Amino acid sequence: MSVLLRPSFFARSVHAVAPDLIGATLLVANSGGIIVEVEAYHHTEPAAHSFRGRTERNAVMFGPPGFAYVYRSYGIHWCVNFVCEPEGSASAVLIRALKPLHGLATMRRRRGLADVRLLCSGPGRLCEALAITNAHNGLALDRPPFRLLARDKEVEIVSGPRIGLTKAIELPWRYGLKDSRFLSKPFRGESEQ
DNA sequence: TGCCCGATTAACT
C-alpha cells in the first residue's frame, strides 16, 4: 500500500528529504520506478546552482518546496531536482537514478534499445527515459504528470561524495540504496545513514 | 561581447 508524498514532505531540510527519497517511487505519466540515488544541494555551498543567487534558470529553486526544478546539463541533457525547505532557501535534491519498474517498453523506446541496467542510471538518462524536459520545470510534484509514492518498507542507505563536481567535493551529500544494481556509480566504503 | 567551464553521456582509442 503506497502513500502519496504531500508537499509537507519537501518542507524540511534537504538533508532530511534526500535520504527519505531513497526507496520512494517516481512516476511521470505512466513511466518510472524506485528512486535509488539522489544528491542534496544547498545554496550555502558553491556547487549549488543557487549559490550565486537567483537567475532565470534557477528561479524555481527560490520558490516554495514540492516543485520540480529542471535544468539543461552540458547543453545536452535534462536533469530533475525536487525543491525543498521553506520558500527562499534555494535547496533541492537531484534525482540521479531509478530502478525501472513502470512503462519499461516506453522508456526503452525513448532511450533507444537501452539495456534495463542503463535505462535510468544517471540524471540525464532518467530524464530521457521519463521524457522530462524544461516543460516540467516548475510543475508541482503532487499533481499529474508527476506521482510520488513514499517507500513502504525500511531500506539500507549509503552516502558518499557527490559526482562530477569540482567544488565542495568533500561533502558526503550523495545518498543511495545499498548494493542497488541501478546506481549511476557504485559507492565506495560503506558509510551508513 | 567573448571566453571558459560545467550537478553528463556515449563513443571512441
Added chain:
DNA sequence: GTTAATCGGGCAA
C-alpha cells in the same frame, strides 16, 4: 583511459 556534443551563467575586458 580520452573526447565531442552544445548552451547558460559567470566573469574579464
